[in-house]
Amino acid sequence: MNQILIQNVLLKGQRTDVLIEGNCFKTIRPGIAADDAAVIDGTQFAVIPPFYNTHTHAAMTLLRGYADDLKLFDWLNLHIWPAEAKLAPEDIYWGSKLAILEMIKTGTVFFSDMYFMQHETIRAAEEMGVRAAVGLITLESVPDLAKMLESVNDLIWESRRSFSGRISLTLAPHAIYTVSTATLEKIAERSRNDQMMIHTHLAETQFEVAECRQKHGCSPVEYLARVGLLTDRAVLAHAIHLSDRDIELVAQAGASVNHNPCSNMKLASGVFPFEKMLKAKINITLGTDGCASNNNLSMLEEMKFAALLAKSADADPESGHMHDVFNTATVNGARAFGIDAGVIEAGKLADCVLVDLDNSLMVGDYHLTSNLVYSADSSCIDTVICDGKILMRHRQVPGEKEIIAAARKCCDKFRK
């Protein structure tokens, strides 16, 4: 079986060897002998878990910088939706590849996606070697909902025959305000029957909460529970405007909440109650949202925003502790999607990143976690391994030039 031996690498403050066999970590101790292994000299590096980005719209990377600094509905109505109407399958394919390239370069090996023409995103993720939970988006407003739901069936059927173990599918009702109660109930039933994960936007704006109270007489969280979607298979994106009672319900259900600090700040959606969620022992995960509202996919940057926003909003520098934030970006994200990874331990899936300790952003060198959360950028990420395969070595990702050129060509149709 394929073996990789990382020698003399820093892991939790100690020098050790790490042996990968197949797609798992096999042995972790100093002085491992493995004659057939490909050897990586880890002297200059620390080995850390990679990042798991639990909410994004990967192909929207094509719309990076397309429209900024606008009120939400102007941004959507005048810019984003008209641009999205022009998207063709090859745009989704190259947009997803561009996104995955950026993710790898910033140390991310998994993304939970919600977008259209999922075949193309799956093809991109398969080819580039990352993990993905691809959302089968449901939007009541599409011209032919029946056809959309049928394509979901096809994709689920196909996934069983031909997808690698790195790809999973989620049921992704866009939001409670864009999908009818009847459809939400059908999705809930399918999630129960097939044990499928649910990925949905929830309580992103105060407007959504007010509308839900008016239409359904309850909070978005209560409504989600009512239609049967608030379970331990659900990952709730944004989850900003939650009452104490809502937080209690989410905790009882065992659902995960996905925090998107950059997008929430950029769109002025509100402040995610980080410490309250933490105290309720809810599994908090971290996501970048799409590039149209961030405008990048760096989980390093997202961690810093998560930590600093919690401190600033609570007027308390002890909020948003680096260790809690680091967990949201790594092990919590993996856990939410049932991926047995996110920590460097024998038996776990072999996902890891080598961090360049000789990068100036990593000196002083007192606390690795602090440097990762508060200082590092993509230039510190040297090597990325996912499922036992090297996706980037010395910052080189195969096919990079081709992806940049093709993605830039796709951008042409959106130029104003």
Added chain:
Amino acid sequence: MNQILIQNVLLKGQRTDVLIEGNCFKTIRPGIAADDAAVIDGTQFAVIPPFYNTHTHAAMTLLRGYADDLKLFDWLNLHIWPAEAKLAPEDIYWGSKLAILEMIKTGTVFFSDMYFMQHETIRAAEEMGVRAAVGLITLESVPDLAKMLESVNDLIWESRRSFSGRISLTLAPHAIYTVSTATLEKIAERSRNDQMMIHTHLAETQFEVAECRQKHGCSPVEYLARVGLLTDRAVLAHAIHLSDRDIELVAQAGASVNHNPCSNMKLASGVFPFEKMLKAKINITLGTDGCASNNNLSMLEEMKFAALLAKSADADPESGHMHDVFNTATVNGARAFGIDAGVIEAGKLADCVLVDLDNSLMVGDYHLTSNLVYSADSSCIDTVICDGKILMRHRQVPGEKEIIAAARKCCDKFRK
């Protein structure tokens, strides 16, 4: 005279050539012939102004990650001040070099510093080719204030004989709560007589404002005016807790205010009133503060924090517009310190950065400013030129390995 010709580079959406002669931009137009010039092929790049970091404590880069996630006074009393007591001149020298290395790698060519043993910081800045306004810090609490003020005299005298044009000195009373009224008045007098710039912390915490009101019966801004320090030679760091009347006074005086979003968020100091300052037509500049409270010196990251914090705090995505934020990081900083730079125009000082347009963080490629403010990180910065000299080419800075090794050695004495 030394010439550099950058050919076919993107400037404000157009391809052009840029000729540097000596330390200034000489000609900017397509098709320049210059036989003796060193030629840079600009095809893959955009040329932009570099960043001017108007508030930092460079040598504190040695204390990156030393203590985080703590209440302000625990952080200072239990960690930062005891560590600072151990600083020796070689720490200041290598700490400053480490800081300047990081600044160059993130596209910054100028820093306004406030720290101790300024000779060492000046030596580092001279050797590495950047610009610096080095603050002659005054703190009433030091054991021998008279000696501190005498060394200020020596340094001012020396600066006239032997410093390059890239180095200037500022008078830097630490803060209104650490320097007596009598000393502040003396500093104000010297600033008037010698036309020296003033660099001071102001209105960083609500505690400072309350204490000032109690001791002096007025706001920190009013008190600064009273002692004669509120002039167009002043750069006020933080300037968070200002009343509308304070903002009016700062505008009338023509003082600059330096915004430190990361540090302010990390220490939970409060939110800088970005849009109010802008409407009052105050010159807003941007700074990273020291690495102990940020924890890096990236002006790219600082711009994103400035923009997103303004939007989030105002609950308005139109606040913190990218163009305003980009100006704070570039031309406004240069203007505050009387440096005739910060825009790429013939006759201006030849400070510029080449941005790698083939970096995945720069695609979609609709708006360069958007990509710089909201997406870019240090990996996008390919080349840095300051005062007509190349400080970094293809991300290589001369002496980098030696600086990292020496700085890491300095860190040893601080390990707990």
